[in-house]
Amino acid sequence: MEIILLQDVPRLGHKNDIVKVRNGYARNYLIPKGMAIAATESAKKVIAETIKQQAHKEAKIKAEAEELAKKLEGVKLTIGAKTSSTGKIFGSVNNIQIAEALAKQGFEIDRKNIVIAEDQVKEVGTYKAEIKLHREVKVSIEFEVVSE
Structure with a gap:
């Protein structure tokens, strides 16, 4: 049908x-x-x-989304998290923290449009997240999780 x-x-x-x-x-x-x-x-x-x-x-x-994608390409985020002495994070880093970090840099992006490549971020290190700005426009950004 x-x-x-x-x-x-x-x-x-x-x-x-x-x-x-x-x-x-x-x-x-x-x-x-x-x-x-x-x-x-x-x-x-x-x-x-x-x-x-x-x-x-x-x-x-779509043109506005592509323009925003160009601005986001060079962005690198640093997210602080409370960690143990071995580098494990208490809890995990999720799309809410990434959205807040982007908001601090002047990019208002809905957290529902952010997808983290790994299942859970539970250790200090560098990771990638994909932001869906439009159904045809996606941008990948790097974020680093550091100990506070």
């Missing part, structure tokens, strides 16, 4: 995408939850018109 997504669905597609899914998944989950509608001819025409109108806005948002 072909459907039109009304919002981003993880591992399926983005808003306004026309995707093919199994009938039961569409009828029992996506459509009742308001995540999708059936892809009829009239619905496809409406979505095509909506996409035309949003293309200009989308290009502007």
Whole structure:
């Protein structure tokens, strides 16, 4: 069954995408939850018109995200954490601390858009994090965890 997504669905597609899914998944989950509608001819025409109108806005948002990505490329963060004598961190460093460190440098980035490459950062050292600024624009930054 072909459907039109009304919002981003993880591992399926983005808003306004026309995707093919199994009938039961569409009828029992996506459509009742308001995540999708059936892809009829009239619905496809409406979505095509909506996409035309949003293309200009989308290009502007993507350009702003690319500009911010260029500024973020050279940024290196230092995050202080309380550690034991062996270098192990009490607790762990997560995306909240990275978002706060970026805010101190003047970059307002939502913590939900920050993904740390490793599962957990529990030792002093240098790590990488990926920041999703736009669905097509991602930037990788380095951060160093030091003992306070």
